[in-house]
Amino acid sequence: MRIQEVRELIRLIDQSNIDEFEYEYEGAVVKIKKNSDSVVVNRGVVQADTYQPVEQVAPIAEPIAVQQVVKEEVAKVDDANLVKVTSPMVGTFYASPTPDADAYVSVGQKVSSNTVVCIVEAMKLFNEIEAEVDGEVVEILVKDGQLVEYGQPLFLVKK
Structure with a gap:
């Protein structure tokens, strides 16, 4: 599929x-x-x-807590200099190329538009995600191994 x-x-x-x-x-x-x-x-x-199940994901937080997190995220993104790097697909977020390797980027690191910032794995295909903006990583919004949705913000980058 x-x-x-x-x-x-x-x-x-x-x-x-x-x-x-x-x-x-x-x-x-x-x-x-x-x-x-x-x-x-x-x-x-x-x-x-x-x-035989291989992986299970923990329960989602309470809906009220999710709404509060979304409101806080929107407030942070309102800054005109911050750009969201979003997931182009549904899949699993990986911060590094292998479990024992260093993360592609960290908070405070400078990135260019073609810098690989993470991998999103979808249906056993590992897709490298580029920053698509020049700037500094301000915040990483997801955890390694977390499921992400299409269009979900992954990073905040300050231009």
Whole structure:
């Protein structure tokens, strides 16, 4: 399944009255739940009657806390000199090329428009994300290994 197909599924489910959707194809499982307190991502192979999950993501914070974080983020981004580097796709954020390597960038580091700032892994493809702006990294908005959405801010860069 391609990332565009997953995005389209998310958009269609979001616009519908469906609260839960599950799709299984060639051992991959896509499970979408709306109005849920947690997100679970399972990667594994379906063999006979056994399924072995590989990764689970912790519950999402309370909705009120999420609203407060979003309001604080909007206040920070209102500064005209700050530019958001956003995720071009849904996937998993990685701050470094390998688990034992140093992060691509850190707070206070100068970047140019073609500087690789992170990797977003989607469907076993590792996509290098460039800053696309010259400046200094002010804040890293996501944690290593965190799931990110299309258009989600990853970094704040001061021009």
